[in-house]
Amino acid sequence: NAGVTQTPKFQVLKTGQSMTLQCAQDMNHEYMSWYRQDPGMGLRLIHYSVGAGITDQGEVPNGYNVSRSTTEDFPLRLLSAAPSQTSVYFCASSYGSTYSGNTIYFGEGSWLTVV
Amino acid sequence: DAKTTQPNSMESNEEEPVHLPCNHSTISGTDYIHWYRQLPSQGPEYVIHGLTSNVNNRMASLAIAEDRKSSTLILHRATLRDAAVYYCILRDDNTDKLIFGTGTRLQVFP
Numbered sequence: 001n002a003g004v005t006q007t008p009k010f011q012v013l014k015t016g017q018s019m020t021l022q023c024a025q026d027m028n029h030e031y032m033s034w035y036r037q038d039p040g041m042g043l044r045l046i047h048y049s050v051g052a053g054i055t056d057q058g059e060v061p062n063g064y065n066v067s068r069s070t071t072e073d074f075p076l077r078l079l080s081a082a083p084s085q086t087s088v089y090f091c092a093s094s095y096g097s098t099y100s101g102n103t104i105y106f107g108e109g110s111w112l113t114v115v
Numbered sequence: 116d117a118k119t120t121q122p123n124s125m126e127s128n129e130e131e132p133v134h135l136p137c138n139h140s141t142i143s144g145t146d147y148i149h150w151y152r153q154l155p156s157q158g159p160e161y162v163i164h165g166l167t168s169n170v171n172n173r174m175a176s177l178a179i180a181e182d183r184k185s186s187t188l189i190l191h192r193a194t195l196r197d198a199a200v201y202y203c204i205l206r207d208d209n210t211d212k213l214i215f216g217t218g219t220r221l222q223v224f225p
Contacts, residue, residue: 004158033212042202042215043159050211058212090158098206098213101147101166106158 002026006091006107013081013114021076021110023091029105031094032074036060036087037109043090049074050097081114088112119203124220127193135188135219137203146206148179148186149213152199159202159215162188198223 007022025032033048035058045058049068063085065077074093078085091107098104120138127133139148150162163170163177165186170177176189190197202218 035215040217042217044215045207045212048212092158097211098147098149101149101164103161103164104151104159104213106160109156109158 004091004093004105004107006089006110008110009108010111011113013078013112015081015083015114017081019078019081021078021089021091021112023074023076023107024072025074025091025093025105026072027093027095027105028071029093029095030071031096031102032068033058033092034064034066034074034076035090035092036085037090038087046076046089078112083114086112086114118214119205119216121201121203121216121219123217124222126222126224127190128224129195130192133190133193133197133221133223135190135201135203135221136185137187138185139203139205140184142183142205144183148177148183149204149206150175150177150188151202151204151213151215152197153202153218154196154199162201193221193223195223195225197221 004025030051034046035043037043044060047066049055089110092104094102094104096102149164151159153159165177178187200218204213207214
């Protein structure tokens, strides 16, 4: 059981380039989300999805797009990379809502540097 | 939005118990209290969660105050592997997602 898998683990981008961070989970979880973590800070929610075909914005969605065409995959797209998007990105999934106390599983993170 | 307050850092010696406090005075009656930890260069991992009663699992214990305005994560015997940032987290009512603060950085000394 692989859990939540993120690729790539490390990436360097030039300002203005676009790229996609991939996230896949094999636990048949409905809920998936993307967070970013800047140095010395907690995680901030970028976008989330409660099921295939459904996405919504989190706390810091600007500059990012997501789609959820399958239950397993939840890619995060950077449209035009900026140095302010240099961060560590975490994908997460859960069986259901945390309202019901469901556990969230996180990927190992993707370290992105924009120069 | 429900928020939590934790000390920035705590220290412990190996093999000693550790009590990590968290205040959540604005918690609603139906919100679970979640604890996650983040080891260096890794994603957060689940530790424990509870609603009203004290909870135990193989990793830790969670003591919840009777008024639910505070809780304490208890590591019964700290090991070097327990050195991490510990997050006490509530759910955001708007997004239904967990709101991570800056957590408590636990240092464990041999």
